[in-house]
Amino acid sequence: MTQTSRPYLKIMSLPNDDPKKTLFIAVxxxxxxxxxxxxxxxxxxxxxxxxxxxDIKKNILAVSGLLDDKTNIEQAFKxxxxxxxxxxxxxxxxxxxxxxxxxxxxxxxxxxxQLSPQQDIANIKTRAKLATVxxxxxxxxxxxxxxxxxxxxxxxxxxxxxxxxxxxxxxxGLQFYSHAETPGLGGEVDNPKWRAQxxxxxxxxxxxxxxxxxxRGFVNPNSSEAQYxxxxxxxxxxxxxxxxxxxxxxxxxxxxxxYLAQLRSDRGQ
Ligand SMILES: Cc1cc2nc3c(=O)[nH]c(=O)nc-3n(C[C@H](O)[C@H](O)[C@H](O)COP(=O)(O)O)c2cc1C
Numbered sequence: 001m002t003q004t005s006r007p008y009l010k011i012m013s014l015p016n017d018d019p020k021k022t023l024f025i026a027v028x029x030x031x032x033x034x035x036x037x038x039x040x041x042x043x044x045x046x047x048x049x050x051x052x053x054x055d056i057k058k059n060i061l062a063v064s065g066l067l068d069d070k071t072n073i074e075q076a077f078k079x080x081x082x083x084x085x086x087x088x089x090x091x092x093x094x095x096x097x098x099x100x101x102x103x104x105x106x107x108x109x110x111x112x113x114q115l116s117p118q119q120d121i122a123n124i125k126t127r128a129k130l131a132t133v134x135x136x137x138x139x140x141x142x143x144x145x146x147x148x149x150x151x152x153x154x155x156x157x158x159x160x161x162x163x164x165x166x167x168x169x170x171x172x173g174l175q176f177y178s179h180a181e182t183p184g185l186g187g188e189v190d191n192p193k194w195r196a197q198x199x200x201x202x203x204x205x206x207x208x209x210x211x212x213x214x215x216r217g218f219v220n221p222n223s224s225e226a227q228y229x230x231x232x233x234x235x236x237x238x239x240x241x242x243x244x245x246x247x248x249x250x251x252x253x254x255x256x257x258x259y260l261a262q263l264r265s266d267r268g269q
Contacts, residue, residue, distance in 0.1 A: 055177060060134050063161045063175040064144050080146070081135040090258030093130050102128045102148060103159075115254070122151030122249035123242070133259070134161075142263065144172050147256050151246025154238040156180035158189065162247060164203070168260050171212070174198040174247070186239030194233065202227045203251050210252050214244040 014021040057077040061067040066076055082097040105111040105128035112126040134146035143166050150159040160176035174195055181187045188194055197219075203212045211228035216237060219229040232240040249255050 059175050059177040060146050060161055063146055063163045063173040064136055065163075065173060066136075079136060081137060083133050083135065084130050085133050085256075085259045087127070087129060087131055087255065088258065090256075090260070090262035095130065097132055100130065100132060102130070102132050105130060119254050120249075122246040124151055124157070124246075124249075127255075131256070131259075133256075141267075142166055142168075145263070147250060149246055149250040149255075151242055151249060153179060153181045153186050153189075153242035154236070155182065155186070158239075158242065158246065162198075162250070164260075168263055169202055169204050171198050171201045171203060181236070181239045185236040186233065186242075188233045188236060189239060189243060194231070197230050201230060210248050212244075212247055212251065214240040214247075216240070 011021055011024045016022075054073060057073050058067060060080065061071060061073065061076050066079070067073075084093045084095040084097055084100055085091070086093045106124075106126055111130070112128050114126055115124065132148060135142055136144040136146070144163050145168065146161050146163045148159070149162050150157055152158075156179050158176045158179035158181070160174065160178075162174050163172035164170065165172045176189050179186075179189065181189060201212055203210060205211045205228070211225075212230075213228060214230045214232055216232045218231050219226050223229070251257065251260075
């Protein structure tokens with residue numbers, strides 16, 4: 001018998017209703033459980049990261065209209081060119097997209113910019129200096145550009161993607177992959193019928209102003225503004241306004257505006 005096993009045996013030999021034994025068993029149980037939780041958290045981390053990456057890829061395919069039941073996500077995602085953009089200049093940065101996490105960068109004072117109240121219509125306070133973009137090309141020409149967007153709704157920050165088609169003005173789709181708005185109210189941002197409305201809407205007017213907007217109520221199809229308007233979510237005006245603001249922010253001068261201008265000038269538009 002070793003010295004160390006003796007106190008253990010001494011406690012275990014106490015009657016079951018002895019408070020010392022109860023406390024000892026409770027502490028031992030907590031210790032064992034926390035070790036098990038820590039081991040599973042560490043062991044499952046790579047799997048969680050892979051699932052997260054897979055979900056992002058799935059959403060990018062969905063917003064581009066390339067996802068159906070039979071899609072092989074890894075394979076289909078290879079069609080995209082992934083690039084990192086400096087949002088201030090609109091030019092590509094020489095950074096490996098696989099090593100860059102925009103959400104992390106947005107929290108890092110060395111890699112983010114603080115937004116003034118006038119700039120911060122999406123209610124995000126800071127944004128990363130660099131952003132990841134996804135290009136779908138055919139014969140070297142852009143067919144779609146998928147841009148990450150986020151901003152505050154009523155209860156939560158909504159994270160998603162917006163796709164612009166080859167004219168860099170027509171919306172291909174909008175999709176959120178993370179938010180905590182109320183199901184049935186703000187959560188209707190995920191409703192495929194509502195999302196379908198975004199397809200074909202125009203972002204900019206002739207003067208280059210961002211005009212896309214989620215309105216209150218229903219879009220009047222006879223209005224000249226209908227091309228820029230999306231129906232508001234009924235009973236969820238605050239989430240609707242949040243979506244409107246975040247889309248306007250990311251497509252505006254402080255978001256991807258300089259990048260879109262750069263793409264237009266690169267092709268002499
Ligand atoms: C429990 C609860 C959850 C709500 N969730 C949302 C929500 O996710 N998004 C939203 O815009 N409004 C939500 N609302 C309603 C807002 O408080 C507000 O009334 C609504 O946005 C106004 O929209 P309306 O003018 O279209 O009715 C919720 C209200 C309650 C009581």
